[in-house]
Amino acid sequence: MDKLWDVVVVGGGNAALCAAIEAAEAGASVIILEGAPKDYRGGNSRHTRNFRCMHQGPLSVLTDAYEEAEYYDDLLLVTKGKTDERLARLAIRTSETCLPWMERQGVRFQPSLSGTLSLSRTNAFFLGGGKALVNAYYNRVEDLGVTVVYEAQVQHVDIEDGTFRGVDCEIAGAPARVNGRAVVLASGGFQADLDWLARAWGPAARNFLIRGTPYNRGVVLKDMLDQGAESVGDPTQCHAVAIDGRAPKFDGGIVTRLDCVPFSVVVNRDSQRFYNEGEDVWPKRYAIWGRLVAAQPDQVAYSIIDSQSINAFMPSVFPPVMADTIEELGEKLGLSGAALKETIEGFNAACRPGTFHGNELDGLATEGLEPPKTNWARPIVKPPFYGYALRPGVTFTYLGLRVDDTARVTGTNGLMTNVWAAGEIMAGSILGQGYLAGFGMTIGTVFGRIAGKEAAKHVA
Ligand SMILES: Cc1cc2nc3c(=O)[nH]c(=O)nc-3n(C[C@H](O)[C@H](O)[C@H](O)COP(=O)(O)OP(=O)(O)OC[C@H]3O[C@@H](n4cnc5c(N)ncnc54)[C@H](O)[C@@H]3O)c2cc1C
CATH class of the missing domain: 3.90.700.10 (Succinate dehydrogenase/fumarate reductase flavoprotein, catalytic domain)
Known part of the structure; x- marks a missing residue:
């Protein structure tokens, strides 16, 4: 723990794992701080079934074609135009290269089953669901020599003049400090903090059920906003x-x-x-x-x-x-x-x-x-x-951190030097409202990979 890590990754779901793989493949020393115990690792990602993927012809389990224009139109329909076109198109375009990349990391796909959700053209289903995807990625990061610490709850991201120094966390209940040259924040939304939900929605929110992990309480998101990170999205918007x-x-x-x-x-x-x-x-x-x-x-x-x-x-x-x-x-x-x-x-x-x-x-x-x-x-x-x-x-909340198209976080004085964000914690840029099935995993995979690569590049 005394080491100075190249890349500290906060969170242990899809976005965090994609970032860790890319950073480690680029030669960086990487530590993943996952707030949940090992049995519950993988956040909301372990509940997922598919991701939405652009393709210009049949690709793996996906039939026909699903091109950028149609994908973007589908997004506009559900968000009613509340999206950042640049980031949205980046996510859509890059999704096509993600599928083969995911297969190379050990993720397996299956054709969609018939039923109420007929998504065989647009969405690639994970064989064994999100749990199998998350397990495949954990195997991969282990092979790449990434250090994974469970029950490591980050409480404060130490940033001086826009530059990240380290995180203060509790590891299995004991205070700890982890220092690094770059950080990727991938700790999800704030939906599991019922007090925060109630502040946004009123007391009715206490009757809501949270479909995913109890560990996404927005601690890192709040800490970053308190330190002047620019926010995107509306606290009352969420997928429910x-x-x-x-x-x-x-x-x-x-x-x-x-x-x-x-x-x-x-x-x-x-x-x-x-x-x-x-x-x-x-x-x-x-x-x-x-x-x-x-x-x-x-x-x-x-x-x-x-x-x-x-x-x-x-x-x-x-x-x-x-x-x-x-x-x-x-x-x-x-x-x-x-x-x-x-x-x-x-x-x-x-x-x-x-x-x-x-x-x-x-x-x-x-x-x-x-x-x-x-x-x-x-x-x-x-x-x-x-x-x-x-x-x-509630599936996940949309209030998040503003990022640029390299997934770098914006602070009070412009882009922060060495802070990246991926997944639910920044998805509000693209999902201003509404939801497109399978797009959560697309955003996490695309921006997780970008964040990991960029963080490693910065360190190198
Ligand atoms: C039931 C359900 C079904 C879904 N189905 C789909 C689907 O089929 N397709 C799709 O695209 N999307 C789906 N989604 C949405 C999808 O789960 C998310 O968009 C996606 O998983 C987000 O990935 P992430 O890595 O950002 O967050 P997560 O996977 O939630 O990971 C966040 C991680 O951060 C950790 N963490 C939180 N706070 C801290 C802290 N302070 N310190 C350290 N670690 C911390 C958590 O333990 C967790 O590991 C579904 C969601 C749910 C709940």
Whole structure:
């Protein structure tokens, strides 16, 4: 620990590992400070399944082509233009070279499975998921001679006049100092700090569930902002989806997601509908439901289906609540049975004859109902009836550090000399709002690699 390291990497997820590999391959001595214990290493990255990759023709498991213009248009659609075009295009273009690079590091891919998310052209799926990806990268950094320290929680990044000197941290609870010639900050967002979330969102945030690691508490982000690092993004912007209300407070991961919403009627605590459940196909709508549920009383909602729809979506990890009548279902979910019955009867009366097609927009819409349901609106009549409680599940926050196109962090007096950032901690530059599935890992891989290379170049 007394050594002066060439590159200190803060964090142990995808962005950190990509940076460490590049820096070590360039000949730098590298130390990774991962706040989590070894069993929980890999942050949110270990929960992921795929990354979005540009390609001009079939590439590995990816079919057809997905070119820059279409990728960028997809990004503009979800962010409504709130992006940094230069950084976004850099991420998109570089993603094409990332896939073969990832394969060289030991990451394996698989074709996407059929199901609600049909992304075989745009997103490359990791064989074994993010956990296998993270493990492959840890094997690789070990081979490259990188030192990895677990339970190493960085509390302060020591920067004098824009120049990094070292970090103050706690290693397994004991204070420690690690000095270096350059630093890459890859310690994620602040979503696991519920107090910070509550300051940004109000007290309702205490009812949110955090889908990923409890270690991304924004300690390094806050420390950097306190020291004058320039921020990007809005503290109230984040990626949030509606997940099973029975999910654990932290780290429930991907399996707690529910895909039943489009085939259901969704009501709030007062058994009232509040949004069009059939607005679009689920991959294009799932990311808005976290916010919709967050805006309801007690930040809870209930998705109600009948036995016609129970097999129309990916099975849930927890079985749904089941009952023979809507009233009974309402009572079991803690709602007023009578009020739920009235809402469902009102919905059923507004449904029109037509043919239901679960895998496409079928135009089967309600008539005279507010809000309408514009697809998959078939009456909920066939017992047994099923219900799921929904809660907002935060994936990651968007407030971050401003970087340039070499991933270098901007301070009060321009670019800092030897401080780089990658991954969630800077993603807010590119994701001003909204989310494009698979883009989190793209940003982390692209900017992690750039940061690692640049840090090593600086040191050399
Ligand atoms: C359930 C779920 C599913 C997802 N699925 C996908 C997907 O399929 N595709 C996709 O592109 N994105 C997905 N995402 C988003 C994706 O996980 C992130 O965009 C990406 O992992 C960010 O990588 P990162 O390296 O910046 O952060 P992380 O992987 O979260 O790594 C941050 C690291 O920093 C460490 N750390 C935090 N604070 C400190 C500190 N003070 N000191 C030391 N270490 C610290 C943490 O322990 C962690 O190791 C998903 C997220 C979740 C939660």
